[in-house]
Amino acid sequence: MAEQRIILVTGGTSGIGKETVKQLAATGASVVFTARDEAKAKQVREEIIKETGNTGVEYLVCNLASLASVRACADAVKERWSGINVLINNAGVLPQERQESEDGIELNLAVNFLAPFLLTNLLLPLLKANAPARVINVSSSMHTEGDIDFADLEGKNHFDKYKAYAQSKLALLLFTRKLARDLKGTGVTANALHPGVVGTEMTMRNVRGMNPVTAFVFKRTLISPAQGAETSVYLATSPEVAEVSGAYFDKKKAVPASPLADDKESAEKLWDIAETNVMLYK
Numbered sequence: 561m562a563e564q565r566i567i568l569v570t571g572g573t574s575g576i577g578k579e580t581v582k583q584l585a586a587t588g589a590s591v592v593f594t595a596r597d598e599a600k601a602k603q604v605r606e607e608i609i610k611e612t613g614n615t616g617v618e619y620l621v622c623n624l625a626s627l628a629s630v631r632a633c634a635d636a637v638k639e640r641w642s643g644i645n646v647l648i649n650n651a652g653v654l655p656q657e658r659q660e661s662e663d664g665i666e667l668n669l670a671v672n673f674l675a676p677f678l679l680t681n682l683l684l685p686l687l688k689a690n691a692p693a694r695v696i697n698v699s700s701s702m703h704t705e706g707d708i709d710f711a712d713l714e715g716k717n718h719f720d721k722y723k724a725y726a727q728s729k730l731a732l733l734l735f736t737r738k739l740a741r742d743l744k745g746t747g748v749t750a751n752a753l754h755p756g757v758v759g760t761e762m763t764m765r766n767v768r769g770m771n772p773v774t775a776f777v778f779k780r781t782l783i784s785p786a787q788g789a790e791t792s793v794y795l796a797t798s799p800e801v802a803e804v805s806g807a808y809f810d811k812k813k814a815v816p817a818s819p820l821a822d823d824k825e826s827a828e829k830l831w832d833i834a835e836t837n838v839m840l841y842k
């Protein structure tokens with residue numbers, strides 16, 4: 561009997577995540593996706609089963625803007641499966657104004673960095689148990705626009721929506737690279753990626769704020785969510801990247817990331833801050 565592959569994807573209800581789940585389900589893998597809305601999750605699950613014929617698609621309700629919910633999600637995974645092969649931290653936000661998570665943490669930092677940080681760390685024993693296994697973090701080319709503002713990590717003194725998003729995606733890259741270093745020899749790899757500039761709800765929310773001419777031109781450059789899922793699916797399934805860890809991918813190729821993503825001191829400092837935060841909110 562063929563070995564059962566279990567892949568967990570966060571944010572599987574729309575955009576790139578939904579297409580990632582669909583494409584992975586089409587390979588015959590067992591795919592579990594997280595959703596914050598159960599009714600939406602049921603509908604997406606039915607749609608994907610119908611389209612792919614793969615009944616091994618399941619969902620877990622999880623709000624990544626709550627660290628308690630992330631813990632509950634990891635517990636639910638542990639109860640149901642003894643190992644997982646791939647974790648794709650896909651879910652993300654780009655809020656139009658400064659918002660806070662249920663724990664009172666700035667939302668980009670909470671959802672785009674702290675949630676994947678906690679979920680990955682909680683699920684590492686399951687990934688190690690199923691090694692070779694892969695952690696895949698959906699970052700963004702926008703990370704090159706960011707730096708880590710340790711003096712005002714949560715934008716309390718000054719908030720710029722793109723700067724906050726870029727910082728969270730750089731933080732995710734620093735995390736990915738530290739994870740890859742720490743996991744050397746365990747059979748678990750960690751890589752990050754840019755999915756492309758994709759015509760999803762996240763992008764369209766920003767397009768709606770553009771002047772009509774700019775919006776018209778910009779919309780013509782967008783790729784589809786299905787195309788946006790391709791690098792995640794490649795990193796989850798391709799034997800070509802079985803041994804690759806700590807890399808940043810775009811269009812299924814390892815490409816250079818911002819030099820700031822290699823700053824080991826920042827990575828350590830950020831890890832300590834993340835650990836303190838996730839300890840605070842149980």
Ligand SMILES: NC(=O)c1ccc[n+]([C@@H]2O[C@H](COP(=O)([O-])OP(=O)(O)OC[C@H]3O[C@@H](n4cnc5c(N)ncnc54)[C@H](OP(=O)(O)O)[C@@H]3O)[C@@H](O)[C@H]2O)c1
Nearest residue numbers: 571573574575576623624625650651652700757758760762
């Ligand atoms: N679109 C782009 O051009 C682009 C470019 C670079 C990187 N990315 C990254 O790609 C990833 C997917 O983005 P997308 O474009 O597909 O955006 P999207 O269509 O807005 O989808 C985001 C997904 O994340 C989920 N999500 C948001 N907040 C959540 C929360 N608090 N708890 C749990 N789930 C939550 C959403 O759930 P709901 O369905 O319930 O809303 C949805 O499934 C993100 O990490 C994004 O930063 C996107």
